[in-house]
Amino acid sequence: MPIALDTNDKFQEYANPAVLVSTDWLENNLETPGLVVVESDEDVLLYQTGHIPGAVKIDWHTDLNDPVTRDYVSDEAFAHLLGSKGISRDTTVVIYGDKSNWWASYALWVFKLFGHEDVRLLDGGRDKWIVEGRTLTKDEPAITPAEYPVVERDDKTLRAFRDDVLAHFGNPLIDVRSPEEYSGERTHMPAYPDEGALRGGHIPSAASVPWAKAAGENGVFKSRAELEEIYLNGAGLKKGDDVIAYCRIGERSSHTWFVLNYLLGFENVRNYDGSWTEWGSLVGVPIVKGTEPGVAPAPKR
Amino acid sequence: MPKETAKSLAEDFQSLGINDRLNLLLEFSENLPALPERYADHPDLLERVEECQSPIFLFVEVIDGIVHLFFTAPAEAPTTRGFASILHSVIDGLTVAEALAVDDDFPSKIGLAEAVSPLRMRGMRGMLARIKRQVNEKQ
Numbered sequence: 001m002p003i004a005l006d007t008n009d010k011f012q013e014y015a016n017p018a019v020l021v022s023t024d025w026l027e028n029n030l031e032t033p034g035l036v037v038v039e040s041d042e043d044v045l046l047y048q049t050g051h052i053p054g055a056v057k058i059d060w061h062t063d064l065n066d067p068v069t070r071d072y073v074s075d076e077a078f079a080h081l082l083g084s085k086g087i088s089r090d091t092t093v094v095i096y097g098d099k100s101n102w103w104a105s106y107a108l109w110v111f112k113l114f115g116h117e118d119v120r121l122l123d124g125g126r127d128k129w130i131v132e133g134r135t136l137t138k139d140e141p142a143i144t145p146a147e148y149p150v151v152e153r154d155d156k157t158l159r160a161f162r163d164d165v166l167a168h169f170g171n172p173l174i175d176v177r178s179p180e181e182y183s184g185e186r187t188h189m190p191a192y193p194d195e196g197a198l199r200g201g202h203i204p205s206a207a208s209v210p211w212a213k214a215a216g217e218n219g220v221f222k223s224r225a226e227l228e229e230i231y232l233n234g235a236g237l238k239k240g241d242d243v244i245a246y247c248r249i250g251e252r253s254s255h256t257w258f259v260l261n262y263l264l265g266f267e268n269v270r271n272y273d274g275s276w277t278e279w280g281s282l283v284g285v286p287i288v289k290g291t292e293p294g295v296a297p298a299p300k301r
Numbered sequence: 302m303p304k305e306t307a308k309s310l311a312e313d314f315q316s317l318g319i320n321d322r323l324n325l326l327l328e329f330s331e332n333l334p335a336l337p338e339r340y341a342d343h344p345d346l347l348e349r350v351e352e353c354q355s356p357i358f359l360f361v362e363v364i365d366g367i368v369h370l371f372f373t374a375p376a377e378a379p380t381t382r383g384f385a386s387i388l389h390s391v392i393d394g395l396t397v398a399e400a401l402a403v404d405d406d407f408p409s410k411i412g413l414a415e416a417v418s419p420l421r422m423r424g425m426r427g428m429l430a431r432i433k434r435q436v437n438e439k440q
Contacts, residue, residue, distance in 0.1 A: 044417045045379035048327045061418035062319075098377065 002118050003035055003092040011123075013224040015265025019258075020123045020221070021094055023132055030054055036087050039126065040107035041098040050136035052096070052129060056085040056143060060103050060251065064110050072153065078114050079150045088146040089116070096122035096129065100212060100219035106254040109271060113153050121258070124220040131218055158257070160244045160270035162278060165203065166285070169296040172237055173206035174245040176256045177276065181248070182208040184289040197280025201289040203246065205296035207235040211252040214259045227264055237266070246272040246279070305390045307407050315412040322416040329390070330383035336373045347373065348431060357381050359428060361435035368400040368436055369393055380417060384425040387411070392432060397440045401433055 006025035011017040021029075029035055030053060037055040039047045047057040058064065063081055066073050073081065087093060093116065097104035101121055111119045122129070130136065155161075160168070180186045184200030202208070213230050216222045222230075231237050243266055245253040250273025257271040272279075279285060288294030305313075314322050340346060340360055347358035357374035370393045372385040391407075392400050404410070408425035 043378055043380045044421060045323060045327050045330060045383060046377065048323060049330075049376070049379050059418075061420065062416070065418075 002090075003029065003032055006120075010223070014221075014263040016262040019120050019262045021120050022123055023129050023134060026052070026094060026096075026122055026129075027134055034090070035092045035094065036085065037122075038085070038087075038093055038095045038104075038107065039097060040095055040104045041126070042103050043098065046098055046126075048138070050138055053135055053137045053139070054141045055096075056141055058085065058095075058107055060106050064107060072110055072113065075114070075150050075152055078110075078153070079148045082116075083146050083148040084143070086143040086146050087148060089149055089151075090118075091146070092118045092120070094120050094122055096125045098126045100127075100215035100255070101125040102211070102252060102255055105258045106251045109158065109254040109257060112158055113155065114151050115154060124218045128218040128220060158261075158270055160246075160272040162272075162274055162282060162285070163300075164270065165244060165246075165272055165279070166300040168242070168244050169205065169299040171242045171244070172235075173203055174231075174235060174237075174243060174253075174256060174260075175202045175206040175208050176211035176245055176247045176253045177202075177208075178210055179208060179291070181276065182206075183291050184287075197248075197277050199280045199287055201280070201287040202276075202293075203279060204286050204288045204294040206246075207293055208291075209235050209256070211247065211255045214256065221259065221263060224263065227259060231260065231264060239266075241266060242268040244270050244272050246275040248276045249273065250275045305387075307391050307403060307410075310387065310391060311407075311411045317412075319416045322413060326383040326387075326413065326416070327379060329386035330379040333372060333374070333382045333386040334389065336371055340371050341373075347371075348435070357385060357424075357428070359385070359431060359435075361432055361439060363397060363436060363439040366396055366440075368395050368397060370432060380421060381424060384408075384428060388425070388428055388432065397436055400436050403429070403433070405429065405433075 005018050006021040008022045011020045037052055038058050039051050039055045040058050040060060041047060044059050064072055095104040095108050104121055104125055108119050108121060175182050182202045186200060209230060214222055214227060237243060243260060245256045247253040250271055253271050253275065257269050260266045260269045286297050314325060317325060347360045349358050357372060360371040362369040370389050372389065374382045374385055392403060408422050408429060414422050
């Protein structure tokens, strides 16, 4: 049986209030059977410095990415990973992390590729929990391994590949990278390592909406009205649009995917995880430089 | 922490399982020496390591041919602090010639890439390159 939802007023205005929990709710439910809390951070050691009592760690890179192929882990490896963390198919999973849940959103998106039903984010993530003075521990959680079924990953519904992007022209694209990356001044985030792309710029017609615009104070998601102002009025998205979001390797755009899909209720939003590190190095694909979106070429189907 | 050599450090890490490698890195992170006051008041002297995901600054001093390293990085960036602390334990106190002889590829050889991912190791290579450049400039 799924664990009762957080009925916090703020969440009720979102298209799908079931995907968020507040720090209060989580603190009150830490002992609830059927709940597993997962920490997913950018920094691979941050969990070890102190985490929410009972939380397990899932690292975006070492756990969720295949070590050889540029792809997510196999169906078998995902089943093994979740089982080893004490998660079964009907477990309620609450994910939280650093930096406004940037990597936590990415982990949630991967969970959804495998169709895990009940995954929620802790609104405000790790920072809000800490700012509020709630307990952290270095104690390793006692995990009872669970059986997680081998489920075939669905790469069509929530995920876009480069050919999907080429076929998508004429529909909205959201580029969530920094303005410098969008214009092509640089190919990676300011102050971040260069993960390698041979060209700078953006995919033609993509609107620039840096991902962190969706995050308010303490990393919580902004209100529905504020989000509509950003994505509907600002970026020109319309109800019913089919949207693809991208960034550099698909992590920041998971955050935007979460906002568009669950908070604003867009039913067809895909994350292009190849993102700029693929597009900016692909031979022959169209690129626009500068601050204007540019014109979409004819879709290539 | 006892003086480490690049070789003994690699052996330490490689003798451990993945999880214990992370714990050892955390131990290094916790033991990164604090910035002495003379540098804490002079952020302009410190060089930002652009290759790192988290803000880290470093400064090299060469006194009588001996290399001294200073770092500052926030507590919320334990991996970056751990990298800095490893480099401190290996390089601080070496002669200029010894410091310049440290293998540029040393960060790839300590068995950490599997534990933290190769992508994250770039930050440590960036720090090492900047340290060696500063040593060269200041010798």
